[in-house]
Amino acid sequence: MIILGVALLAACTLIGVFLGDLLGIALGVKANVGGVGLAMILLIAARAWLKSRGRLGKGITLGVEFWAALYIPIVVAMAAQQNVVAAASGGPIVLIAATGSLVTCFAAVALLSRLSPGDATSEAFERGGSIVGGSADDELPARPIPAPAPTVPAAKE
Amino acid sequence: MLHMIEHVFVEQSLVAAFAVVGALMLFSNFAAKRLTAGRVHGSAIAIVLGLVLAYLAGLYTGGKKGVADIPALAGIGLMGGAMLRDFAIVATAFEVDVAEAKRAGLVGVVALGLGTLLPFVIGALTAVAFGYHDAVSITTIGAGAITYIVGPVTGAAIGADSTVMALSIATGVTKAVMVMVGTPLVAKLIGLNNPRSAMAYGGLMGTVSGVAGGLAATDPRLVPYGALTATFHTGIGCLVGPSILFLTVRAIVGG
Numbered sequence: 477m478i479i480l481g482v483a484l485l486a487a488c489t490l491i492g493v494f495l496g497d498l499l500g501i502a503l504g505v506k507a508n509v510g511g512v513g514l515a516m517i518l519l520i521a522a523r524a525w526l527k528s529r530g531r532l533g534k535g536i537t538l539g540v541e542f543w544a545a546l547y548i549p550i551v552v553a554m555a556a557q558q559n560v561v562a563a564a565s566g567g568p569i570v571l572i573a574a575t576g577s578l579v580t581c582f583a584a585v586a587l588l589s590r591l592s593p594g595d596a597t598s599e600a601f602e603r604g605g606s607i608v609g610g611s612a613d614d615e616l617p618a619r620p621i622p623a624p625a626p627t628v629p630a631a632k633e
Numbered sequence: 634m635l636h637m638i639e640h641v642f643v644e645q646s647l648v649a650a651f652a653v654v655g656a657l658m659l660f661s662n663f664a665a666k667r668l669t670a671g672r673v674h675g676s677a678i679a680i681v682l683g684l685v686l687a688y689l690a691g692l693y694t695g696g697k698k699g700v701a702d703i704p705a706l707a708g709i710g711l712m713g714g715a716m717l718r719d720f721a722i723v724a725t726a727f728e729v730d731v732a733e734a735k736r737a738g739l740v741g742v743v744a745l746g747l748g749t750l751l752p753f754v755i756g757a758l759t760a761v762a763f764g765y766h767d768a769v770s771i772t773t774i775g776a777g778a779i780t781y782i783v784g785p786v787t788g789a790a791i792g793a794d795s796t797v798m799a800l801s802i803a804t805g806v807t808k809a810v811m812v813m814v815g816t817p818l819v820a821k822l823i824g825l826n827n828p829r830s831a832m833a834y835g836g837l838m839g840t841v842s843g844v845a846g847g848l849a850a851t852d853p854r855l856v857p858y859g860a861l862t863a864t865f866h867t868g869i870g871c872l873v874g875p876s877i878l879f880l881t882v883r884a885i886v887g888g
Contacts, residue, residue, distance in 0.1 A: 485724055486720070489720055509872060510869075512719045516861055537727075541727060542724075543721050546721055548676045548849045548853065551676075551718070551845050555680045555846055556654075557714075558810060559691065560685075560699060560810060564688060569760070569800060570803045572759050573755060573759040573760070574804050574811055576755040577752030577779075578815060581747075581748060581838055584748075584833075585830065588743065588830070588833040589824035589827075590824065592829060594736075594737060594828055594830055600729070604854055605852065607727075608853040608856045608857065
């Protein structure tokens, strides 16, 4: 049943956010600490458990994957409600602080992905893309799989 | 007639949002294919268009929520709000390759640490360069460079004044917008093309909206991995901002 998938997703989200709130209180922080991340881990665990018992039916999968496929449109809606005017009129201190941290963090990503190169060849990785992509390009042929070369581009910093 | 159409949009706000966003994506995919010959992702164009519309709407309404401040498009606020955004992010975890995520766990933790510290230092130094000398203002602006939620949470906890808070939030929002637009441009350069680098990226960039938008515009395959680390980032920032980071700044500048 599709609703079971949606309900599973909802339950994981609620429990995760609740745990995040508890963690925030325990740490004395006025914020949710990692609630969504905990919810993701719960969902990963739930999938593994259902799969091991052979109960990961088509309906459950569809119920969850429908929402994964809506991810990009939801992000577009999110972009459309940002306070871009405030961002654009923040003045030099805002621009310098934001650009500075952006460039530094991009450089750090480059450094980390060199120190610890990953690979982009797993099947789950490909499949995940087609779901989360929401078949955004469904008239196009499947994306070409990138060559499994070590993933370090000739980056210049 | 126009009034009646508007009435339907107001009444059916979420349904109207689905239709409007769908139309926007259709247009963006068409533009990606025809105008850029597929070189730019349709979703990247859609996100940038969304930001442009948010800017125009902000000028027009004077509000803070982009197009969601226009009554007929209020449903965009619900569709792209924190509730459904987090729901969809959690759903992407269904596609995570567990083995790969586990292998990249350490990288993710290192990235989270750096992603909190580096922007804070840059933000704090910028604040000092612009003439802020008290620990509260320096910490609040530095925290804003982590994310636009960490900034005000930290500022409120340590008693920053509202001008500094506004600067702090603006810094975070600007960073989020820059991450959304900048990521697809630099993805190749920084090696962002596999689960492991996506986890490092999520931890370093932090801002959930920035990471969500940046990865969606770059490559949907990366989304679950980046989101997994990014969602811990704000919580960690709110944890260390008003505590360790503030105390350190106060020890350095005194007061």
